[in-house]
Amino acid sequence: MSPDTMTERRAVERIVLNTYGRLTGRAGEPMRYAMMEDTPVGVLGLAAGEAGLRRLDFVKDEATFVEWLFDSYGDRPILRSDDLDKVRRALDRYFAGDRLTFDLAVDLSDVSGFHERVLRAAVRIPVGEVLTYTEIAAKAGNPRASRAAGNALHNNPVAIIVPCHRIVRSDGSLGGYGGGLHVKEYLLKHEGVLLV
């Protein structure tokens, strides 16, 4: 990027953030977001802070997602930004089948404790493999907490990239999925998992 472009970007962002302060009092590091309007699994909303990608949600449309961000991150400016283009390109490659793994900074500070351990265990499941709810609960340190593990996966803030879809029931059926079961089925087939 040329120095001119960088200077312009910084100046433009300062103008927007100052205006935010004047209108609403929201200040500090903004939550940046981007949309992916037509993926094979519908509309996706992405949001990231300084530390990395914080949300990847299945959403109805941009306005709904923006409203949700305003409610959920009440103290921070919300800003549509092309800083998330890297994430979008990684997802494009994923959906195209060119590259099914992600090398992106993910920020799980919206979850903690057992829930966070479940999600970190899910990240380690390789493409093409699945675990059961009991197995992932065990990997997170409590084999008897399969129901709590299910809740943690259901509330996964960074869908697809934290692959909560790679957890299925021990009888081989799909279990649940926040984005809808057809999405879970699509993702697993896309990753080459043979479903019963």
Added chain:
Amino acid sequence: MTHNERAARLLAQYGIELARHIRRIVRDDDAAQDLLQETLLRAHRALTRLGPGANVRAWLYRIATNTSLNHLRSLSRERRALERHAREADAARHPDTDGRAEQAERQRVALWGAVAALPERQRQAITLRVADELEYEEIARRLGCTPEAARANVYQATKRLRLEVAQ
């Protein structure tokens, strides 16, 4: 939700591109900040009247362009008045000889002043083409028209401005 909070939703979705557009026209960060805020509050009021289904983006560009050009126009009026005042008050003082930068700035403001007098569609299309250096497809996307219409508006605007400047 207050007026300001509603305007902040527009800021979240369109703030960056509008700030860039305004800043490229007025070339002044402080002014751009005031104009962005004014644009959002005015747009919010307008959109409340228009209701759902309106082309929000095209509206925002329209208001941002007009607000910015009005600012330049009043700046140019202000400057002319100051110059007149300076001449009358101090007829003996020589104008500074190395005023090239100042003259270029005056020309720029005068040109945008002429842009401000163009018909609505031409005015919007030419600011996007000249200030933001956009392709016709992108201009069309922001104004909610066809690329052909965008091209025709830029063409008409250029023709008129040439006449204005030649005078």
